Amino acid sequence: MESALTQLRGISAAVVNPFENADGDKNLAAYLVPSNKTSDKQHDIDEIVQHLNKTLPQYMIPVTFQYLEALPLNQNGKVERSALPKPEQIQVAQKAYEAPSSKAEKVIADAWQSVLDIEQVGIHDHFFDLGGDSIKSLAVVSKVRESGLGINVADLFAYPVLESLAACIQKQVPQASSKIMDLFSLCPDSDKTKLPPDVINAYPISKLQEGMIFHYDSQVSSGSVETKGLYHNVSRISLDISIDIAAFKTALARLVSRHDILRTSFHMQGFSIPLQLVHQKIELPLSYTDLSMFDTKEQQELLDLAYTQALTKRLNVELLPLFSVHVHNLSSQKSEMTWVEHHALLDGWSVEILFKELSELYQAELEQREAQLADTPQYVNFIAAEQEAIANSANTQFWRDYLQDAEFASLPAPDQVSKNKRTSITHSFDEALTNALEQLAKQLKVSLKSVALAAHMHVLKTFTGEEDLITGLSLHGRPELENSSQSLGLFVSVLPFRLKVEQESWQQLIIAVSQGEQKIWQQRHFPLSGILEATNQTALFNYSFNFWILQRLPMIPANT
Template identity: 25%
Template sequence: YVSAHAAASAQPGATAQPDGALDTDILREALGRALPEYMVPSAIVMLDTLPLNPSGKVDRKALPAPDLHAQSAAAYEAPQGEVEATIASIWRDLLGVERVGRWDSFFELGGHSLLAIQLQARLRQCGWPSEMRALFLHPRLADFASAVAQSAGVAVPIADPDANAATIPAGCTALEPGMLPLVDLDTAELRRIEAAIPGGAANIQDIYPLAPLQEGMLFHHLMQEQGDAYVISLLLRFDGEARLTRFIDALNQVIARHDILRTAVVWEGLREPVQVVCRAAPLTLEWLPIDEADRAAGRAAERLAAHVDRRAFRIDVRCAPMVRAIAVHDAASGQWLLQLPSHHLALDHTAEKLMIEEIALILQQRHAELPRPVPYRRYVAQARAGMSGDQHEAFFRQMLGGVDEVTAPFGLVDARLDGSANEESRLTLPVTLSTELREQARRQGVSAATLFHLAWALVLARTAGRDDVVFGTVLFGRMQGGDEAHRAMGMFINTLPLRVELRGRSVAQGLRETHERLTGLLHHEHAPLSLAQRCSGLPGGTPLFS
């Protein structure tokens, strides 16, 4: 909260009501003209006197808690004009609130990245194209509507998302270059691809390039001789083998629905790697051999976990699907255990969650509720046709120029960049502290993510002995991925560098600058990390962060 020390009557434009009460709306408007938005109080409480402690200082604990609900109700101003009214209606629908006023913030009302993507899609349906960055820069309804109205004056044709779809006919026996709009392959390369895919040309539905982030992942996959840093595992438990079998059947139905789950990566003998979508790529359940001694000792779960440990386990990404199903019967617990290791080339955390949700719908015989599949090809086409490499480079040179030293906590750098030697520790924050942190973020007009990024920068500054730090941050990847990216299967997340300069900054200034940097990154969320690394002052091949 903010404690005001200047006399209220000194505020220009602040007027007293007949009963002596201050017009908080006018006061807030006057403060808004003199202060940045994040410094304008969310609530204003009138007191006859400020409570003091024995030392004569303001007794903050004795200050009454502001009624935020009453304040927001008093400050409510109905949307004005068609654009504001339409956007307010969309916000009410997405956020599940009864009303939205002109000065309400999308994020203060409960908005987040996934809902922001849905908002962008709804605006496009109205014929109003909008950059995602505009919402983060102007989160209040009136300001965002103004930005949308300005961009709506520019005619932006809505392209057919499937205009670049392959034209490979069913039963094709030999691929031709003209069938594949997104990739340039000669006849010899097509024959090599056909030979690499079980079933040959007849089992190939589409071929297209890798997305920028996938290119980096493939590079690291090929560099690692043992294990794979990009393998993720999911452990499931079943009370019977029949349930496990039904789960695998449902999973295969999901695989049949989504192109990225039927995709293999091929590079041998080609000028550049490509991903090949198979028409059929059923997943076969594997049973882990386990000796009777381990089974009797109840070590089945331990053996299964060790088998898929990413420090040793690898997935052959040349074979679709890039998911494996490995099971074992744990006699000690009477359960059947299933590990679903998958490769990040095909799935990120959001996609994994969507996959499990679809499996649940199928198992519950709710097939009619399954959403229409979104081809991963759309994202690849958009990522490659979006912002140019020169634009990405200009942004990162401006951010990283002058960075000539790695931010290394305690002087340690993981040269392998695979995290295999790391140990992980989790600490769950108390609910009260978590709530207070989010409330502070709202009062500052930034997301909770911004606050935690700044906090992590302070940790790195202390442990690395620097006041100018660079570290990696994970980008959602779906913000610029197209209208239906929020429900698309595939790999979207990206890791990019964030620079936070702390010297001479107040907390408020640090929050504002970190928010601006993160907002800028959204526009470049598809940029390859290798490009960003080239834009610093570090010698070639030196990692920007651990």
């Protein structure tokens, strides 16, 4: 912000400081030192704002501007922020609604209205302020590209204000949507003759999948029951209905036919490289037990026993299927579903999508209609993006520069936590605090994730005593293809997020975090294993941050 201000002719120095107005709203104030001390102190404020709008996201635009003869300095020659005068009420007026006029503005506005499900979007609106996020940005990019405009998700993060985004993409070469990968296009020629006859596609295993499979197999083979939950996911879902098992079986079969990843096996050996094989069909792993004849206590004991067995049953990644579902009927109005899958198949968002699709398919079967589900890109497209990122030497250099001179800071594990036992601590925020956090994010024009990540970095600074910190940051790497937000697979990646936590206020820290997220977003397809190799490190962090907004799943049917 300060650098952008000093690039303007007539300004020799600038500092931007957060402040709180009488209503409790947090804003930014700019203090400017003119090059010519005899110039008019109130000149060209509008020009300054227009300049900043071209170079900075909206949340970084100050709302007040004051000219000073000189900035107050401390004995070390640094700006003494506490000595700055209170911001003058030279408020930059909030811009009224202005309709899109150019082709790019209209295309973007239409895309935002469709994806965000809102009626009106103006050129001064902010994507994230309207409810946008990284998943929804994929749909926006896809819709804008359909009009022949050049755009990617990184552009939307860098220019979240519609007017600025339109100006950005008008300068770019129009680009089509990313290419859908042909069958077997990523499979080495030498391996194609080794494939079983029922395989309809084959492609490399992702680096994260490789790691999960290795640790899953090695820890399970150790014989410790405690470790069998690692990358072995079991979900229990209580339903206030009795499942029609025939209709449910049909819905599950249709779900499996829609998504290649549910018909996939993993082979670390036997081919020139580790491969995942997509099979034409699988035997549905569906089982059903009627527990309605037991009382509530006995039902709970049997459900707990089934859950324990599901947790400890080993999955062989070479054998299909790598998921299963068991339906327990409890009464004419209640049942419980147990879903099991190897984590190498699905990330958390994909599990949510899976349950939503299964609900829609089941209800459609009950109502004897076609399910309202769009075709989605298959997981192979993510693998193609990762392979391309690995082959690009510029990505390797980015991480070498980004992590230069970085030091590994470790947090000691609590005494009561053993290395072979996972422990979770749950803390709930009340509604008032949650609303306050959401309001803070809205005021700063950042995502709630950035606010939470800022708190995470502050905690790390408190407990490590360090300012230059690295944490693991979970990002999704879904390809920029139409409907990829509804694809199933393991799209998540954990990348090192580096930040110097030296800001003097929460507002400055949150803004710095948001900028830092944008910096590494374009690297989301480059795997952590490649970063470690490029930097000659064995570890960069022993803690990570994962932010996940849980959605309320539609129960089946919708009227229950």
